Amino acid sequence: MHADVFDPVSMATVTTAAEFARSSIAAMTPALPLSVQLLLSLLLTKSYASTLTQCPNKPPGRLGEDRLRTCPLPGDLGIIPEHEPTAVSWSFAPRCMAAPAKPDEVPRVDCLFTAADFRNGHGISVVTSTTAASNLVGLGVFPDSPDPAAAARRRAAGGRAYEVVDVPGKGKGVVARRKIRKDEIFIVDYPAVLIGIDFLADAKPHHRRRVIKQAINQLPERTRDRVYGLSRGDGTYEVDSILGANSNSVTLADGELHVGVFPEVARINHSCRPNAYYRFSQRRLAIEVVAYVPIEAGDEILMSYVPLGLKHDERRKYLRDNWGFECRCSLCHAPESEISESQGRRRQMNEMKQTLQDARRDGYYKEAITIAGDLLQFTEWEGMPLLTPEYHDTLADLYLLKGDMANATRYARMALNGWVQFGSVDDDQLENSRRLLQGLANTQS
Template structure:
């Protein structure tokens, strides 16, 4: 099916027949333009709620008519999406976690690289809309967005209070849920806050047991085992970027999600925290050193820094989703230095890492495990193997030295020297 540009639909859709709303199941509901803003009128955007009740478990989007048209095309091109199964099952279960409330734990041993969960976005909100819409109107849009879903409780049950407080304005509940449970994603070049109800139940840890991957082709997100997970071990993801020091992590979590982290890394005591911070700062410094060596053409020095210290620190602090990207870098460094055997070894390791995680990679995945695709890495490994085979063939074609003749020649030379 060829991709077609959707016609923007706003408030005028109310006067149009339902077929004109397609693929939306409700007429879009739009906000008024915020005239109190200091922005010029030309810079003020109108935002509307668009709902597709049959996509996954239903999805509501807060966006401009123009960006919603692009999202409609995405939904139109995506494969038929079924609602994600609930977490409670043989491999995952929801239970009380001391000090955290509810959380998700493994119901059985889970190997590294396993896709634990695939969830559809229920709410998708353009990050610009709070800047262009009065807060009360924004809350009304969010309330309507949740209310139009087949099961509004998919969203509203994520609040600890479940129901709005007496006298509380409509939409405050949904606003709080979105601000504390959403993920930052990019679709069609625009940034959104995305709410995945099942994934939202997974708690944070600075050294998580799992990671997330967003697919911008069907607006789903996966949770993938970061390492081998034991039965009854908690499934955790990191809400912050990898590599941040303790104080930066705590400040980010408090400001963005409203809590202080008490994971094993953060509650290990000041000495353990200080050691971890030193390692993380050293990783940043080593990366800069490696880049400087590369700029000078000092490949062997860059390799020594990478293999001698950087690789070990990254493993210890779990600063990468997996080691594939680092093995790929080392493969290319060794190739540049003329070390074909080492290059082939690291390239194969990188490929092994990518293939371990290939079940977690969708064609539209924004966060790939390496700068290059799996197919490109396979091609790189094949190219190195072909070069190695050609080199071996060339060595075989070289004339062999006759050892007996060489010994005889040496004796003759010795005899001449003795005369």
């Protein structure tokens, strides 16, 4: 359980940030190890920016294996030079809480950090461990930087694709204003609040609510009003009902699970037969909503709130237990034979993904290529086709391992063109494809 360690202090009452950090750390009981005190000092006073080459991060693709990397902690000797400029200027004095620990354990320390100027004034409040906060700083997620060229072109060309409207029987929802292409990114959203799952699990309920309430209240007015304007779930307490009905789970680069409130994405309603899905970029702290299939103007945009591999009855129970509603989507009300066919395809899709990874690992590249083609067909039958450039990336990788340079080059070029058209705010996969294609060209020159 957490105990209150210190209350937020007006920055005007603190002579210097360093004095604030020292007084805050000294107030913590029980006494923290020197290593934790050093980390807190760095986070509470100044956070150093690292270059992206120091902290590589590749968002996992739906055909690939998850890759989570831990970034260096700010201030680690030999990792980040001490002369680097300050990366984050917190808008409020951080509020920190130390969890009880055994005498031989280093206690976890959770802090509330707010950066009101995050993403051009959108703002963000993060309640997380000092380790996770350090990794976020190491990734360079807080400073605003221009979108990659492909993302800027995509945004300029597309125009606003959706609007939030009243939907009968659902409250608010999101509908398409124009036709949305398959594989098109049509919403990019950033978290207003991001909360570590360990804090949610360990904090006493009254303390958890107080900290989350403060996290919301420290946001810029426009973002704060958007959070408080979201639909409410069941629950006596305001922050619980907001989080319960509007949160998305995301995993950060250190592997820690967090719950985020993304105000725009929170308006999208559920369907077990979705026409869109989201991708999360750890490096940009952004959710991108992508169309599975072409979406016509006037159609409601729908995403799945549950893992798509669950059985029909399991999905309905999950939605009742976790979201408090009975699903009335087209799949749940389809004939039993249609539900059974869909369930069978999804089971086979999951099995194919695992078999594909196993075949690649064991060197059966020809078989893996065949499985990738079968998987693409099954996902198209189910109305949830693979993201095209990810599929081409997978084939380029498999042909390269097989030693077929001609086909590896062919699919690498298709993948690169696809990522350019995709226009993600996180261009890691685009740059990976570019490097692969250049490497293939060098080997054949």
